[in-house]
Amino acid sequence: MDLAAPPSLLPDALRLRRHLHIGGEWTSPAGTDVIDVENPSTGELIGQVPAGTAADVDAAVAAARAAFPGWAAAAPAERSAHLDRLHTALATRADDLARTIAVELGAPLKLATRVQVALPLIVLRDHVALAARPPVEETIGNSLVVREPIGVVGAITPWNYPLHQVMAKVAPALAAGCTVVLKPSELTPLTAYLLFDAVTEAGLPPGVLNLVPGTGAAVGEALAGHPDVDLVSFTGSTATGTRIMRLAADRIARVALELGGKSANVILPDADLPTAVKVGVGNALMNSGQTCTAWTRMLVHRDRYAEALDLVATAVAGYRVGDPFDSATRLGPLVSAAQATRVRGHVERALADGARLVAGGPGAPVPARGHFVAPTVFADVHPDSALAQEEVFGPVLAVLPFDDTDEAVAIANNSRYGLAGAVWSTDTEAALAVARRLRTGAVDINGASFNPLAPFGGYKQSGLGRELGVHGLAEFCELKAIQR
Known part of the structure; x- marks a missing residue:
């Protein structure tokens, strides 16, 4: 051998x-x-x-x-x-x-x-x-x-x-x-x-x-x-x-x-948008998106939606895909050929469903050898679409707009999963009020750090x-x- x-x-x-x-x-x-x-x-x-x-x-x-x-x-x-x-x-x-x-x-x-x-x-x-x-x-x-x-x-x-x-x-x-x-x-x-x-x-x-x-x-x-x-x-x-x-x-x-999980990252209108987007992208792409708690749905108020998409595209551009032993690499491969094929299938379906490609996608460059998928971002994703409902388990982020807090909560809770989530706001009490309304096992406010002594697990499926x-x-x- x-x-x-x-x-x-x-x-x-x-x-x-x-x-x-x-x-x-x-x-x-x-x-x-x-x-x-x-x-x-x-x-x-x-x-x-x-x-x-x-x-x-x-x-x-x-x-x-x-x-x-x-x-x-x-x-x-x-x-x-x-x-x-x-x-x-x-x-x-x-x-x-x-x-x-x-x-x-x-x-x-x-x-x-x-x-x-x-x-x-x-x-x-x-x-x-x-x-x-x-x-x-x-x-x-x-x-x-x-x-x-x-x-x-x-x-x-x-x-x-x-x-x-x-x-x-x-x-x-x-x-x-x-x-x-x-x-x-x-x-x-x-x-x-x-x-x-x-x-x-x-x-x-x-x-x-x-x-x-x-x-x-x-x-x-x-x-x-x-x-x-x-x-x-x-x-x-x-x-x-x-x-x-x-x-x-x-x-x-x-x-x-x-x-599984399909966690929502709720960015309220008064949030520090550059920080919320940067941390949110990092969370969604960590471990090449192969994380059950990944915030794979980014929810942004419509008034700041275009600005957020620009920030997302800039952040994703900084994720170099390649050899895990290269110090410049931020995104490694997916674990197997089957997993990479599955994730690419989600990307193709999102395109067919009418989502707008913001970054990455099928034509983005990746190493020729190995099971690599480029970090990919979609905008204008319908809350009921497959991309917003199914766990992709790869480096794919969906960005969805909302008009008010009630709609944001409704979109976040519109999932058969309930593992994790996030809320961003300069008003911590307002963020806490939203966090309490999310039907999920864990919520991070303003990028709070993971606590390994806190209970970890999910609602629903x-x-x-x-x-x-x-x-x-x-x-x-x-x-x-x-x-x-």
């Missing part, structure tokens, strides 16, 4: 991984099939991992089930100490993690370092502290209400943030006293192997955290439908989330779902449950009332 990525970009030891991690050991898979891992910047093969099977899932779940009583009974300080050691082991691999994510996902190295790796390390550090806290108990009348870990967790994670989305599930699950079987995305599995190298170094108890890479059809389905999995935590498409709910429903198992902080930790717990 010809592995294309040079050693300076991807550690040699990471390229050919032939084992699963089950019961604290690197073990051979039940089958012989493998999954090829591609560099989306070039289309070249860079590695292989095992394609797990239902038998592998059975073994991993059995290991997690066997480990659960001891891990659940461990003192909070003991679980916290294990997570602290994992944090130390993972932090020493930060450079390798960033390079691996840049290669297998195509994220610019700066983004991979500052967001893709730095954020999950913060999340893990937060859970070191959360795990150390005694379990919350409360008294209601003659009842003592206690929280207990739910059991074995099946964590199914996406490719767009291959370490953060893992850590947003694994850290709270372990902190709560649950054990975990992880299925990472088959498009970006190498990052998970670096995590499990850190797990081995940190000495987590056998079976507490297990790794079974594979396809959704084989491993994902087996994990979601497994009778000994107490909670399935999934991040990905709404269609797949629906399938997981059906599988879990057969045994009345809990699910936590973080799904954006999912069920919350991740991060104490609210995310609660998802992995059962409530028990003891009457005295």
Whole structure:
């Protein structure tokens, strides 16, 4: 097999991984099939991992089930100490993690370092502290209400943030006293192997955290439908989330779902327009638009609409598309040929639906090799059109005008999704009033920074449950009332 990525970009030891991690050991898979891992910047093969099977899932779940009583009974300080050691082991691999994510996902190295790796390390550090806290108990009348870990967790994670989305599930699950079987995305599995190298170094108890890479059809389905999995935590498409709910429903198992988004960025008439547009464009294009919370609908008052479009075009022109390891690159490739084709299809449909092209589009220059799509902006997008309703998951922004605040709120809420959003105004109270009216799980006012301790999740078809902080930790717990 010809592995294309040079050693300076991807550690040699990471390229050919032939084992699963089950019961604290690197073990051979039940089958012989493998999954090829591609560099989306070039289309070249860079590695292989095992394609797990239902038998592998059975073994991993059995290991997690066997480990659960001891891990659940461990003192909070003991679980916290294990997570602290994992944090130390993972932090020493930060450079390798960033390079691996840049290669297998195509994220610019700066983004991979500052967001893709730095954020999950913060999340893990937060859970070191959360795990150390005694379990919350409360008294209601003659009842003592206690929280207990739910059991074995099946964590199914996406490719767009291959370490953060893992850590947003694994850290709270372990902190709560649950054990975990992880299925990472088959498009970006190498990052998970670096995590499990850190797990081995940190000495987590056998079976507490297990790794079974594979396809959704084989491993994902087996994990979601497994009778000994107490909670399935999934991040990905709404269609797949629906399938997981059906599988879990057969045994009345809990699910936590973080799904799609079509977030609105509401720029009120008195806003600092240059700042709102610059930040809004950056949010929409981050990670090549492959972010579920991306503000992909920019809503601007009609009186400032033309000015906003000029500012958007100028901002987008500054996004250089290219090699993730070039320091001048601001936009890498999409993760796969299929994803790039899908996004181009959305662009073509928007043109056919009559949207006005402001920047990018089919004729915009991109590198000849790799799965690149130029950053693209459309104006005059109808609120009910496909571009305004469907999650594109690529570097495509729709700009829509509104005449008053009520219309802006109506347009923003005109979506089957409700994951994130933004409001801009020099009047923070007015912005807060609009934020309260948006039917979405998170809203940023005037570009406020992301808070990894705040609950993260969505309304409507954006999912069920919350991740991060104490609210995310609660998802992995059962409530028990003891009457005295």
